[in-house]
Amino acid sequence: MTNSQLTLVQIDNYGPWTVTPNPRREMDLQTLQSRLFADLAQFVGSRDGYVFFTRFDNMVAITNGLDRADHALLQETIGNRYPVTISLGTGVDEVPVAALEAATAGLQQAGSAQDCDRREVLAGKFLSEAEQADSNVRIAHFDVNDATGKYTDQLNEFDSFIQIEQGYATLMRYLREEHGALSFFVGGDNIISVCPTMDEADYRNAIDHVETAAGVELKVGVGTASTPHVAGMDAKHALEECRHEGTAVELGRPPEEVDVATD
Template identity: 55%
Template sequence: MSLVQLDDYGPWTVTPEPRPEPALQALQSRLYADLADFVGSRDGYVFPGRFDNMVAVTNRIAPSEHQRFQELVRHQYPVTASVGVGTGGTPAAALGAATEALQSTGSAQDADRTERLATACEREPTGPLSVAHFDVVDATGQYTDSQHAFDAERRIRRAAVELADQMRDHGAVTSFVGGDNAISVCPRLPQRAYDDVLEGVREAVGVEMRVGVGTGETAQLAGREAKHALETGRATGEWVTAAAEAGGDD
């Protein structure tokens, strides 16, 4: 897992005076799109996080390769980016290692911290990873076409936060990815774990979700299997559908 953090971003937004918020949003969106293209072209996944802090699943991408993205940011933007890369037994542990590695180089607000590349990779990732693609059941009918737009957004985002909390207990890193979808990068879990998570979200916020699970050597391969599994679940009405190789019935 990789943590991409903009350097000295907060002070830049108010120097020499506070910059218009639409301009900041546009810059964040372009930067995220560039990172998504960079990691995506190397079979990884990117989550926007807080935009000034973005998370990437970077199995099979050498840590040194991140320097290419840092160069792109330096040449095209008025800010620079530092990156922490970590491995671990679970995605959450790997992101924790990446976070600690980057934090050890100095604060994100330090003016002299520029383009750091910090690694905490105890070993090269060798096994497949799992991706779980969650989808709100009938979001269009229940929320988009029947509720105030703001209320619909709040309900779905609350479900995504609750989902992320519950999947975190299983060592997963989960992100809301727009619309009514959330994606978890997770260890291999038995189907009963997903059943419990879906029930927990339903009880906490009253939102029903469905999930497809896939595995692969890279995030994109696993994500592709997860999306196919999700479509199968929609067709069959199953709440949890795992691609054959995901081992979801263990």
């Protein structure tokens, strides 16, 4: 059974800050957001977690393997380096969207995202040592079939982007509504999902739905481990197996085999 720890990263009072004392240059804001995301990705990634930019002023991280002290250190690091601060809410559940809802509730109860008095909130539940397990995190890595041949080498970049985004949006909604999974576009033609316990038929149904609804063909590799990094690497290897074998779904190695290979 999965047991995901999800962290909501929210920039404090960001909207008002962007227009105080006057509206700030858009590219300056884009630069700040991209650098902040890069620093978050480096910090969380160095501790075997994943972070996704979503709307940039709000970001979502899979933080199995990070404890409260790690989160507090992240806040301190960002506060020392940026003109803005971040609040963090964390939740735990076997269904990823339920974990994110719990994380979100912790921040919402502490005040609005645009409340000038709300600063560096750290709220929520963290997995205990006893709750750490090799089956906690399930990562699915989706890839568009022949995106280069179908889109990149045939269409202008904006039309290629539309096609890929339509596939992403369809998959994102389907997995969230049917399984409580959370999916994130990670560039190129790649989508990473953090999923609850699902079987091969569930992934095939998702792929079939996207092809029918959006006309985009996908394949997926799935990995399971105690941390996002290990699960994600196993998912990448499973995806390579899809490419090599011409299959649509590969579930990767069982968690106990992953542990042996990574010790």
